Amino acid sequence: MKALGRGPALAAGALLLAAVLAAAFSVGGVHLSLFDLVRGDGEAGQTARMLAALRLPRVLLAALVGACLALAGAALQALLKNPLADPFLLGTSGGAAVGAAGAALLGASPLASPAFAFAGATAASLGVAALARRGGRLDLERLLLAGLIANAFFSALLLAAFSLASGEASRTMLFWMMGSLSDATPGKVAALSPYVLAGLVVLLGAAARLNLFAVGEESAAALGVDTERTKRVVFLAASLLTGAAVAFAGVIGFVGLLVPHGVRAVAGNDQRALLPLSALAGAALLVAADAVSRAALAPAELPIGAITAALGAPLFAWLLLRTP
Amino acid sequence: MTRNGATGLLVAVGFLLACGGPGPAGSATGGPRRIVTLAPNLTEIVFALGAGDRLVGVSEYSDHPDAARAIPRVGGLEVDPEKVAALRPDLVLAIAEGNAQGTVRALEAAGLPVTVTPSGSLDSVLESIRIVAGRLGRPEEGQRLVAGLERRRAAVHARVAGRRRPRALLMVWPDPPQAAGGHTFLNDILTEAGADNLVGDRQGWPVLSKEYVATAPVELLVTPDSVEARSAWEAAFSAGSLSRGPISLARRVRLDEAALTRPGPRVFDMLEKLAEATQ
Numbered sequence: 175m176k177a178l179g180r181g182p183a184l185a186a187g188a189l190l191l192a193a194v195l196a197a198a199f200s201v202g203g204v205h206l207s208l209f210d211l212v213r214g215d216g217e218a219g220q221t222a223r224m225l226a227a228l229r230l231p232r233v234l235l236a237a238l239v240g241a242c243l244a245l246a247g248a249a250l251q252a253l254l255k256n257p258l259a260d261p262f263l264l265g266t267s268g269g270a271a272v273g274a275a276g277a278a279l280l281g282a283s284p285l286a287s288p289a290f291a292f293a294g295a296t297a298a299s300l301g302v303a304a305l306a307r308r309g310g311r312l313d314l315e316r317l318l319l320a321g322l323i324a325n326a327f328f329s330a331l332l333l334a335a336f337s338l339a340s341g342e343a344s345r346t347m348l349f350w351m352m353g354s355l356s357d358a359t360p361g362k363v364a365a366l367s368p369y370v371l372a373g374l375v376v377l378l379g380a381a382a383r384l385n386l387f388a389v390g391e392e393s394a395a396a397l398g399v400d401t402e403r404t405k406r407v408v409f410l411a412a413s414l415l416t417g418a419a420v421a422f423a424g425v426i427g428f429v430g431l432l433v434p435h436g437v438r439a440v441a442g443n444d445q446r447a448l449l450p451l452s453a454l455a456g457a458a459l460l461v462a463a464d465a466v467s468r469a470a471l472a473p474a475e476l477p478i479g480a481i482t483a484a485l486g487a488p489l490f491a492w493l494l495l496r497t498p
Numbered sequence: 499m500t501r502n503g504a505t506g507l508l509v510a511v512g513f514l515l516a517c518g519g520p521g522p523a524g525s526a527t528g529g530p531r532r533i534v535t536l537a538p539n540l541t542e543i544v545f546a547l548g549a550g551d552r553l554v555g556v557s558e559y560s561d562h563p564d565a566a567r568a569i570p571r572v573g574g575l576e577v578d579p580e581k582v583a584a585l586r587p588d589l590v591l592a593i594a595e596g597n598a599q600g601t602v603r604a605l606e607a608a609g610l611p612v613t614v615t616p617s618g619s620l621d622s623v624l625e626s627i628r629i630v631a632g633r634l635g636r637p638e639e640g641q642r643l644v645a646g647l648e649r650r651r652a653a654v655h656a657r658v659a660g661r662r663r664p665r666a667l668l669m670v671w672p673d674p675p676q677a678a679g680g681h682t683f684l685n686d687i688l689t690e691a692g693a694d695n696l697v698g699d700r701q702g703w704p705v706l707s708k709e710y711v712a713t714a715p716v717e718l719l720v721t722p723d724s725v726e727a728r729s730a731w732e733a734a735f736s737a738g739s740l741s742r743g744p745i746s747l748a749r750r751v752r753l754d755e756a757a758l759t760r761p762g763p764r765v766f767d768m769l770e771k772l773a774e775a776t777q
Contacts, residue, residue: 204709221713224742228709337576356674356708473697473710 180447187454191237194458198233198465199226203472232358235422236464236478237457238366239355240429242373242419244456245449246412247430248437249377252384252445253408256318260431261416264321267427268328269298270420275335275350288365288421295417298324299409311402353426353479355464362422369418374453376411380404381445388443426479428486429456435490459485529635530589530611536577536601539623540591540615541566542762543630547639555585562756562764579604589633593617593626593761620686620769623761624648647766651690654773658692664776666693666718667745670759671727672734675706683761691772693718712743718776719748722755751775 200206206229207214210222243261250259261267273294274287282290305320306313336347349357383404386394395401419426433456434448441447463481470476534555535541541560544553550565558574560566572581579601582590590610592602595617605612613633615626624644631640668678668688678684679700688695696714697704706714719740721731734740753771757764 202709203707204713221743224712225709228712468707468709473706473714474700474704475707 180444183441183447184450184454187451187458191454191458191461194461195233195237198236198461199229201465202229202468203475231360231363232355232464232468233461234363235358235366236355236461238363238370239419239423239426240433240456240458240460241370241453242366242415242456243426243429244433244452244459245370245373245377246415246419247432247456248434248445248449248452249380249384249408249412249415250430251434252387252448253405253412254317255388257435258431259318261412262425262427262430263318263325265298265302265324265328266295266321266413266416267420267425268325268332269301270295270417271350271425272328272331272335273297273417274421275332275347278346278350279335279339288418291421292414292417295413295420296410298328299413303409350420350424352477353424355423355467355478356475366418366422369414370453373411373415373418374450376407377449378446380408380411381449384408384445388445423478426460426482428482428490429460431490432482432486433459530587530633532585532587533589533591533634534572534582534585534587535560536572536582536590536592536597537760538562538566538756539760539762540593540626540630541569542760542764543627544591544634546643546763547627547631547634547636549634549636552634554587555582559756577601579608583608583610587611589613591615591630591633617761618681618683620651620683620690620765623683623763623765626761627763643763647763650766650770654690654769658690658773658776661692661776663692663694664717664749665696665715666720666776667696667714667716668720670703670722672721672731672740673738675708675711675734675739676703677706679704683765684758687758687765687769687772688720691769692776693720693772708739711739711745714743714745716745716748719745719750720772720775721750721752722758723752724755727755749775 200208202225204225206225207218207222210218211226213219214222246261246266247259250261250264251257253259270291271294274291276294277287277290302317302320302324305323306317308316332347332351336344336351339347383394383399386397386399387401387404391401394404416430434452437448437451437455441451460478460482463485464478466481467476467478529549529552531552532554533544533549533552535544535553536557538557538560541550541553541556542562544550545563545566550563553566553569555572556566556569557577558571560569560571570585572578572585575596575598577597582605587610590605590612592605592612592614594614597614602612602614613629615629616622617626624647627644627647628637628640631637631643634640666688668684670676670678670684677697678688678695679702680695680698681701682703685695685698689698696716697706731740735746740746751772753768758768
């Protein structure tokens with residue numbers, strides 16, 4: 175930690191998220207009067223409650239998806255000691271989207287699509303890991319390259335599926351490719367929560383070992399860390415988080431890349447602080463981006479992926495130029 | 499195959515292409531004889547002008563009038579340029595909005611005479627009829643058809659003048675909710691039939707947020723009706739984006755999807771039906 179201790183930093187992060195959640199809840203294409211919501215009766219109160227019932231699950235889903243993507247990105251960056259690591263670059267999101275899109279194309283129930291997204295994410299992770307394995311160990315450079323290839327392949331598959339699908343199905347394909355939070359329901363929020371919690375717990379459990387990775391794999395092994403097992407656990411946790419996010423919101427880019435960078439710049443590289451702070455900041459970022467997406471073009475919506483890309487790409491280019 | 503063999507084959511194919519078969523001519527009898535349309539509204543216009551028997555290829559969804567169903571297909575939104583070329587058309591009709599620019603350019607580069615018709619307003623529907631009639635060598639038929647449609651349109655204007663205009667949405671898809679905005683022929687139909695389009699200040703086909711749809715003060719909701727989309731609409735009405743707020747209580751007018759959404763002569767039938775409904 176630089177300026178703050180871990181406790182105060184986490185408290186500050188939680189406060190920031192709470193503020194962003196409250197602001198996002200009151201922002202939108204349609205004005206939501208908090209007074210009407212709490213006190214209103216008759217038509218005004220009814221309208222306010224209906225709006226709240228639409229907006230609250232959406233804001234919460236944005237928070238959970240943002241936390242998933244940022245956590246997965248932070249974990250992969252720590253694991254690979256590479257600031258370019260990201261669920262998108264490693265093909266995990268693409269695999270999840272192909273799984274979910276394929277299921278939709280084959281006419282599977284929408285309820286089953288999360289399962290297919292997890293399967294796709296896990297299969298992509300395992301495939302990429304298998305390509306990157308050399309002499310029983312994961313070679314980190316090969317891992318990034320394999321992810322790149324996998325991603326190109328998945329993009330091509332999605333485009334093929336999009337041109338094969340017709341009518342309603344092609345709209346579903348667009349959802350997977352562009353990402354969207356507009357289908358948020360309380361059920362989805364409830365279904366996604368356990369994955370975020372499980373991923374957070376597993377990754378926090380591995381945080382101390384990931385700190386040793388930063389020194390070097392050999393040193394970590396010499397200090398008694400089972401490096402291969404740690405890699406597997408972190409890799410699978412990241413896949414699970416990514417699959418969950420994609421299953422409920424489609425592919426939304428740059429969050430996993432952007433957030434850990436921002437957090438590291440403020441709070442340093444201690445994984446015990448970086449991981450939970452990334453979850454909080456990722457949630458805040460996506461909630462804010464979603465509020466912009468709802469308000470900017472009202473009554474239409476701006477695709478959320480366009481906002482995260484507009485924020486992420488220039489900042490990332492700047493980070494890259496600053497790096498010696 | 500040797501290189502010489504391949505060259506010989508190419509030469510032979512070139513020879514056949516140059517000389518073989520009845521060429522794309524036949525303009526002596528007045529106008530093109532082998533017409534391909536790349537959109538269903540153009541098929542309808544050609545039939546309305548009495549030249550349906552000259553069509554040798556039509557787009558996938560050309561199902562009106564019934565005689566159009568028997569004509570060979572050249573693809574849907576994505577047209578196969580080779581299929582079109584193989585039909586040796588002496589006129590290809592395309593629409594500006596909807597047909598890929600690349601396809602049109604490829605057909606032009608192959609030497610096929612392509613005419614692109616305008617879209618985006620009710621006026622451009624009439625303009626398209628005039629253009630097609632001119633290319634078919636039937637300008638008088640075109641003028642007659644347009645004059646008849648203009649008369650019916652003026653009658654609708656007279657009928658709705660001075661009436662209270664209901665606040666309306668013309669939705670083209672329920673989920674995600676998508677409506678006809680300004681600078682579309684459907685916006686013209688809605689407003690000329692005596693309604694105010696709530697999203698008329700948005701250009702094109704805006705996808706609306708669920709919050710907006712739930713709160714918009716809609717009095718009249720116009721939706722296209724088709725067998726394929728019926729379940730999607732019913733789902734939106736029973737539990738989806740159309741199940742709450744003023745829109746769920748609005749008067750709903752269902753108009754045949756094909757007649758409503760294809761900018762051909764039939765949209766004037768829809769204009770009259772809608773004018774009845776805004777009363």
